[in-house]
Amino acid sequence: MTAKRAARHSVVTVYVVALAFIAAVLVTATLMGLESRRAALADNQSQAERYLAGAEAALNRSLLSIDMLVAGMGTLLQGSTSAQLAQQAQDPQLTLLIQRAASQNVGVRYLAYLDPQLRVLNSSHRRGAELDLKLPEDFARRLSQSPNSTLVVSGPATSALTTQRVLFFGRKQGLADQSHALVVVEVGMDSFSTILNQGADIRGLEVTLEADKGPLLTSLPPRDDLVGKVIEPRLSEAGSDGVARELPARLSGATGLVMARPTLQRNLIIAASIPRTSMLQEWRRERNLVMAVAGAFVVMILAAAAFVHLQLRRQQRDRTELLRAKSQLDQALESMVDGFVLLDAQNKVLAWNNRFVDLFPWTRAVIGVGVPFRELLDLTFKELKEGGVAVAQEDDWLAMSPADLAQSRAEHDLTLPGGQSIHLVRSPTPDGGTVCVFQDITEKRQNLADIVHGKAQLQATLDALPDQMLEVGLDGHCFLSHIPRHAISALQLAQPLGRTLTELLPAEAANEVMAAVRDAYISGHSRGRQFERRAAQGTSWFEISVSRKPVGEGADARFIVILRNISEAKSATREIEHLAFYDTLTTLPNRRLLLHRLQVCIDNNARHSRQGALLFLDLDDFKRVNDAYGQTVGDEMLRQVALRLQQVVGEKGTLARLAGDEFVIMLENLSHDHALALVQTRAVADHVLSRIAEPFTLTRATHHSTCSIGACLFGGEQRSLEDLLKQADIAMYYAKDAGGNEVRFFEPAMKTTVTARATLDSELHEALKHNQFVLHYQPQVNGQGQVVGAEALIRWQHPVRGLLPPAGFIEVAEQTGLIVPIGLWALEEACRQLDRWSRDARYADLILSVNVSARQFRRHDFAEEVRNVLIRTGANPTRLKLELTESLLHDKVNETISKMKSLAAIGIQFSMDDFGTGFSSLSYMAQLPLNQLKIDKFFVHCIGINAKVELIIQTIIGMARNLDLEVVAEGVETGAQLAFLQTHGCNLCQGYLFGKPMTLPHFEAQFERRLASIR
Secondary structure (H helix, E strand, O other): OOHHHHHHHHHHHHHHHHHHHHHHHHHHHHHHHHHHHHHHHHHHHHHHHHHHHHHHHHHHHHHHHHHHHHHHHHHOOOOOOHHHHHHHOOOHHHHHHHHHHHHOOOOEEEEEEEOOOOOEEEEOOOOHHHOOOOOOHHHHHHHHHOOOOOOEEOOOEEOOOOOOEEEEEEEEEEOOOOOEEEEEEEEEHHHHHHHHHOOOOOOOOEEEEEEOOOOEEEEEOOOOOOEOOOOOOOOOOOOOOOOOEEEEOOOOOOEEEEEEEEOOOOOEEEEEEEEHHHHOHHHHHHHHHHHHHHHHHHHHHHHHHHHHHHHHHHHHHHHHHHHHHHHHHHHHHHHOOOEEEEEOOOOEEEEEOHHHHHHOHHHOOOOOOOOEHHHHHHHHHHHHHHOOOOOOHHHHHHHOOHHHHOOOOEEEEEEOOOOOEEEEEEEEOOOOOEEEEEEEOHHHHHHHHHHHHHHHHHHHHHHHOOOEEEEEEOOOEEEEEEOOOOOOOOOOOOOOOOOEHHHHOOHHHHHHHHHHHHHHHHHOEEEEEEEEEEEOOEEEEEEEEEEEEOOOOOOOOEEEEEEEEOHHHHHHHHHHHHHHHEOOOOOOEOHHHHHHHHHHHHHHHHHHOOEEEEEEEEEOOHHHHHHHHOHHHHHHHHHHHHHHHHHHHOOOEEEEEEEOOEEEEEEEEEOOOHHHHHHHHHHHHHHHHHHHHOOEEOOOOEEOOOEEEEEEEEOOOOOOHHHHHHHHHHHHHHHHHOOOOOEEEOOHHHHHHHHHHHHHHHHHHHHHHOOOEEEEEEEEEOOOOOEEEEEEEEEEEEOOOEEEOHHHOHHHHHHHOOHHHHHHHHHHHHHHHHHHHHOOOOOOOOEEEEEOOHHHHOOOOHHHHHHHHHHHHOOOHHHEEEEEOHHHHOOOHHHHHHHHHHHHOOOOEEEEEEEOOOOOOHHHOOOOOOOEEEEOHHHHHOOOOOHHHHHHHHHHHHHHHHOOOEEEEEOOOOHHHHHHHHHOOOOEEEOOOOOOOEOHHHHHHHHHHHHHHHO
């Protein structure tokens, strides 16, 4: 068992014994507490039983005396009739007899005779028959109904004479004429309280006198608030056997001991209660005393155990310190990087470490305590000889006697066979011994060689660097320098040593260097300062870097100053700055410089109460120049535009090129009057329009151009620069929408429109992403009233604005290009519906028309996309009709015809939508593979209103008939319109007359109703 485990075992034993004593004390205290508790409960129960027995006896005596009084007074009436009783009632002798009888009983207030009608015939009260006696109704009823010679007790009542709480006792006395009289006495409650109070010196005792299953009559201690009330659980004669039960105390309600017994009057019950808290109050004091004594014993036991524990710990600590000291010495020896040997006065080994054995491994087999050091030296000398190491003169210590080795401190070097260098330091000890330390200096010698080599490399590196280096003091004196031979020198003298910086450099340069030196003195380094050196060869720029050189404590501060020639970098920086702020093509300021000058202009406007203006200029159809002549010619034109604009702007402001063919003119120092500033801005804009309208002489041709200008004014209020540019940009787009070669000034409504359009664009993307589009279907009906097809019309189920028609979003979709994915979605959804209809014989013959935008149709892969949709959905191509607009005939007509024929070859039909309202080139009508012409609703609405339009409709129908094309009229809303169209040969119609565009369920329901009506 180790010392630590033995100490731990001793401590455990001490505390186990202590815990055993503590357990014994606690068990004894607990048993004593339980026994004293049992005794306290038994003692209180015994006291309560004795009290209850005594109180019952006293109460019975009192009740018996009252009963005897009432019975005795009743016997006086025996043999009398009611008439005789009425005559004798006022007899003074009878009155005196009644008064004497009542006075003999202390508790009786008065005694009275009553007739059956409860009228007082006579009484012991001084009022006699005039006594105003008010009996409780319940008592009077029970008394009148009771058998003769039965004592009846009332509930608690209030005396009409004294307003005190009383009880009434009475008997019904039979008379000789078979009638009866009533004998009643009034007894004060205080007389019963006096009886109950006798012997009631028990702590917490609660005594109650209660009616059988009835209210409380009186109590001790008095509880007027409970008198007359029923206390739960109710007491009954059957359950009042005097046995102690654990129930709520009758008055306080606290859990305790309750005993009850009936009196001679079985309907009166006396109960004694003692709450458990009162029964155990004295026991708690005794228990606390026992626990305090037990606690004191526990504390004493723990204190004794702790004292023993501390003594054991002190012994263990002393033992541990001794072991630790020895361990630390061993660790110190083993952690030494040097070999160590301690010799006694006879030069015998006392101690050594493993490092010594590692350095001299041949000594491992013989080294030990008491081994002569001479033996180890002889082994080492032998090993060196065998390893071919020649022992130098300075190594003669190997042959020295131990006595000579111990004489004084000395140092020796030794080279081992493996090339390892060992440095020996031997020192005498006060007791005549010797300490020998063997240090491996192989790495140290190598490091020294590396330092020498590194210094040579550093010098070579310094010679190769173009930087000039000085070592200076805080006063500017130069102590060391390195000046490359072929570098442009920043110094005015060739030999700087011993000179000051003011002698070596121009005044401004010397001041900059000294400022950098002072910065380095505070923070340790300084970088970034520059100075200019003018010489006959030209101007050179130098950057200053200074670092504080570490020096010994108390030595003057030294600093390394490096001067780097940054002339080329400075030139490159200027060029980069120019590229960062100027346009490379026109050398005009770019967007960054424009924004900077715009902010300066706004600040000046605020100071001088002036206004400025931004003109955003964009060349009209500039793309045609690049497409026609190439980008080189386009760049040439942009340079000419920049030159003309510079001539217009002059000193009035700033001209900048943003990108492509976009230029911005910033006008400064306009009038503070807004109207006049508008006139000034308009004049410049008109001048720009006129200059741009002049012909441009380019390399390959003369070109005429125009531009669109958007303008906005600004004052000195702080605003977002980007917002100002955006306002001018928005106004420029309004100028372009007006046809170009126009000037438009920004108005807030413009931004609202643009913002709304941008919001709509974003919402359209979300609609595509979250599948918010739906298709509605408008029936197409033939002359017999049959639905032969339908047009699929897209609707947008907007999450906020509800269902939107195409007019609310198609224009923006066309402008943003979203019409392509939207159109593809509508086509694919319609084809899926065609496939579903093909499986139902009722819908299999329906033809579904789908609108295709010009932008969607002109995509190079449109025909391939349609075929892929048909393959994915499985729709029958012969049931699909694509409705095209006349805008497809604007250009690339041959390509349009080719795509139509490619799709017609697989059975797809084509309809020309809104025929006659757009670019109707009749020359292409015979070439297009059309199947149908749609008469626009504009013409249909004019039927019956405009005869010329009616003639146009007849012409379209006739032309279609001659070209063997089907005709469908859209927008039919009245029977007159339908009759006109059918009369002139148009037998296919659609419009509100037949049904609005509707959801698929509504369309199918209407279709089935029409189908049923035809059948």
